[in-house]
Amino acid sequence: MKLYLAGPDVFLPDAEVFGQRKRELCARYGFIGLFPLDNEIAPDPGVRLSKAIFEANLAMIDAADAVVANLTPFRGVSADVGTVFEIGYGYATKKKVFAYSNVRTAYVERIRRLVGGEMRSGNDGRLYATDGMAAENFDLLDNLMIAEAVRASGCDIVYPATDPVDPWRDLTAFDECLRRIQAQTMQAPLHVQTAG
Amino acid sequence: MKLYLAGPDVFLPDAEVFGQRKRELCARYGFIGLFPLDNEIAPDPGVRLSKAIFEANLAMIDAADAVVANLTPFRGVSADVGTVFEIGYGYATKKKVFAYSNVRTAYVERIRRLVGGEMRSGNDGRLYATDGMAAENFDLLDNLMIAEAVRASGCDIVYPATDPVDPWRDLTAFDECLRRIQAQTMQAPLHVQTAG
Numbered sequence: 001m002k003l004y005l006a007g008p009d010v011f012l013p014d015a016e017v018f019g020q021r022k023r024e025l026c027a028r029y030g031f032i033g034l035f036p037l038d039n040e041i042a043p044d045p046g047v048r049l050s051k052a053i054f055e056a057n058l059a060m061i062d063a064a065d066a067v068v069a070n071l072t073p074f075r076g077v078s079a080d081v082g083t084v085f086e087i088g089y090g091y092a093t094k095k096k097v098f099a100y101s102n103v104r105t106a107y108v109e110r111i112r113r114l115v116g117g118e119m120r121s122g123n124d125g126r127l128y129a130t131d132g133m134a135a136e137n138f139d140l141l142d143n144l145m146i147a148e149a150v151r152a153s154g155c156d157i158v159y160p161a162t163d164p165v166d167p168w169r170d171l172t173a174f175d176e177c178l179r180r181i182q183a184q185t186m187q188a189p190l191h192v193q194t195a196g
Numbered sequence: 197m198k199l200y201l202a203g204p205d206v207f208l209p210d211a212e213v214f215g216q217r218k219r220e221l222c223a224r225y226g227f228i229g230l231f232p233l234d235n236e237i238a239p240d241p242g243v244r245l246s247k248a249i250f251e252a253n254l255a256m257i258d259a260a261d262a263v264v265a266n267l268t269p270f271r272g273v274s275a276d277v278g279t280v281f282e283i284g285y286g287y288a289t290k291k292k293v294f295a296y297s298n299v300r301t302a303y304v305e306r307i308r309r310l311v312g313g314e315m316r317s318g319n320d321g322r323l324y325a326t327d328g329m330a331a332e333n334f335d336l337l338d339n340l341m342i343a344e345a346v347r348a349s350g351c352d353i354v355y356p357a358t359d360p361v362d363p364w365r366d367l368t369a370f371d372e373c374l375r376r377i378q379a380q381t382m383q384a385p386l387h388v389q390t391a392g
């Protein structure tokens with residue numbers, strides 16, 4: 001089973017090393033992790049680099065059986081938009097979409113903190129932030145399109161039990177996510193960790 | 197030709213009125229605008245409201261010929277993630293994806309402003325913000341997955357010529373976007389505005 005490892009991890013300065021760690025964890029569960037940097041896109045003066053990366057990422061999702069997304073909020077209240085595009089693309093192409101986030105703060109609370117001030121209830125029954133726009137209040141991790149796509153795949157979004165020291169590199173929730181995928185797919189691990 | 201009108205517009209307090217304005221503009225170009233609030237989802241105690249909205253939105257995209265997305269940055273450096281999910285879903289299901297943004301500031305500059313401090317060049321040739329993560333620097337409006345999906349549909353992202361007074365309600369760029377879609381599809385308008 002091949003898992004496309006979506007996330008803002010690609011923006012880490014040590015993205016290659018980190019991607020390797022994720023792939024190794026996947027292998028312990030018998031999965032093949034596909035990490036976007038693997039593409040090793042050769043420079044081609046005839047093709048925009050951004051277009052080449054776009055097409056390589058989509059080809060990698062096409063080759064995968066599922067998407068495992070890192071939804072840790074990135075430069076704003078929500079998940080990285082590149083990751084979210086890939087979730088939408090994967091969901092539409094009938095891939096299962098699994099996800100985790102290393103930030104445990106509720107979505108509504110994240111909106112309140114980012115926008116500032118106190119929310120108020122509108123006459124339409126919705127909750128409004130001080131930017132004048134409604135805040136989704138469904139007790140979900142992020143925008144409902146993301147959260148419901150993940151739920152439709154059979155697993156809820158996974159969080160770590162406590163706030164990680166380094167939310168960009170902690171792999172506790174990712175590991176738990178892989179464990180649940182394995183439980184769901186009932187696939188036997190290729191390698192079993194032995195105690196001692 | 198049916199256009200799914202994606203955007204954080206649904207979070208406006210006057211979303212219904214605003215959606216009606218967008219639909220009327222679509223009609224002037226001979227298009228049928230599908231605005232998510234149209235769903236009028238009936239409360240069903242057996243179905244989560246967030247799930248019902250999710251499914252209704254996807255059914256509306258399925259019924260459309262193209263997506264027209266409002267990419268105006270929303271509560272962070274990038275476009276609204278619900279909108280971005282829908283772009284990914286629409287692109288994967290072979291819909292054309294058109295888009296506009298009412299914020300003309302370059303993506304890299306928006307990252308710099310949101311994160312703070314000055315960017316630096318990394319040893320890997322990438323640009324890094326002070327949050328320690330790389331910033332895409334492709335002279336695109338937003339994350340490359342969004343920008344390249346729009347480019348692949350044949351039109352670049354549309355901006356207004358000057359900064360709108362009300363970026364959440366200004367329809368100049370949306371109107372220009374519709375004009376380009378019409379030019380591309382060579383569809384005759386159903387209603388022609390007459391001067392005077």
